[in-house]
Amino acid sequence: MSMFMMHQILIHFCVLASIFLTSHAQAQHMGTHSKQNAMGHIDKVQGNRAKADDAPQAPKGSDLPGAQAPAPIPAADALELPQADFTPLRQDRNDRILDIIDPLTIRGEKIGIIRLSGLDIPDYNPYQQGPLAESAAYILRDMLSDTPVRLYHTRDKTTGRKNRMNQSLYHVVIADSESWVQGILVRLGLARVRTDPSTPEMARDLYTLETQAREEKLGLWAFDHYKVLSPDEASAHLNTFAIVEGKVVSAARKQNNIYLNFGQNWREDFTIQVKPINARRFDAAGINLLNLNGQTIRVRGWLQSYNGPYIEIDHPERIEIISP
Structure with missing residues (x-):
């Protein structure tokens, strides 16, 4: 398959996702004419691999909060098909x-x-x-x-x-x-x-x-519901998998646990905990967690309530260092 054809297929994927998400956000079902138009595009790109009765319908269920129209689809020459070096695997x-x-x-x-x-x-x-x-x-x-x-x-x-x-x-x-x-x-x-x-x-x-x-x-x-949260927004998203970005105000070790605090009041503000058994993974990766004090980082994990909003981090890949 040529790179040009793969670009066209990727555009089709983008268009499909854009149509699908927009229709759901607006709580409107795709009509028969829209399905035929969408499938006509697929047929041109995929050589009739897709069948009309497989066309996506606007899904049922509650609307996603904070829905916005998806961004315009980039031009073909602006798209790059993701590839990677799989040496670690x-x-x-x-x-x-x-x-x-x-x-x-x-x-x-x-x-x-x-x-x-x-x-x-x-x-x-x-x-x-x-x-x-x-x-x-x-x-x-x-x-x-x-x-x-x-x-x-x-x-x-x-x-x-x-x-x-x-x-x-x-x-x-x-x-x-x-x-x-x-x-x-x-x-x-x-x-x-x-x-x-x-x-x-x-x-x-x-x-x-x-x-x-x-x-x-x-x-x-x-969708705003899935956005990267600030530490102040974390408490409104408890009991979800969330991504939080902010500046580490203090980093401390207590009873061999490491805590990264994102506010002055650790009993109420957003906090990250790394337990001793997991801290070894950071040591092996050459990351000194206590040196993250004052740095802006992005973390992801299950957001729960424990002296304020709290995420336990169990391996280094859950942390992105944004700025020193």
Whole structure:
């Protein structure tokens, strides 16, 4: 497949996501004429791979708060298909994708069930998919159905290759174009980065793509509900996976726990905790957490209430250092 054709396909993905999210934000269903127009575009790009009865419908359920119209789609020559250096990972066998189970789960001919590593789709729910999740699933079907891929997983044989549901964790690359599937979803704003201690690889590459999507207000970044929060906004988003950015006011060690405080009153203001067992990972990565005092950082994790809004960080890839 030529690079020009892949550019055209990526534009199609952007248009599809834009139409899908806009229709949901406005609580309007796509009409038959709109579906036919959308599918006509797909047919021209994909050579009639998509079928009319697979066209996406405006999803049901509550509207996303703070919805805005997605940003205009960039021109073809401004788009770059995400690729990456997968040296931190180990290449496993090649495979062919047989089925798209959901926006984060696919089925390979040889491997079986594959979970896309390193991603979070905020409105993904096994029982009722939101507009981001449905659009991402449709894109995966269009992009991966009956498609040869290369699979990469962690080099650690003891952990990080399977999740608790015994699904294989991989980064997926389309064989004939070298395009990185996780990178595409993040670049289109249909997913955000969410690593864990056993699969931290590729986080920095994904953050670069996430930043580009966020700056262009693509996909989820067009919605205030998913924006990067300031420390003062964190308390309004408890019990969610959130991204918070701010200046570390103080860094302290107490009973071997490390606390990064983002306000003068640690009993009320936003705080990050790193437990001793997890601090070793930062030491191994050459990061002195106490030296982050006075620096602006961006962190992500489960936001809970413990002497104010609080996130526990368990591996270095959950922290981005924005400025010294």
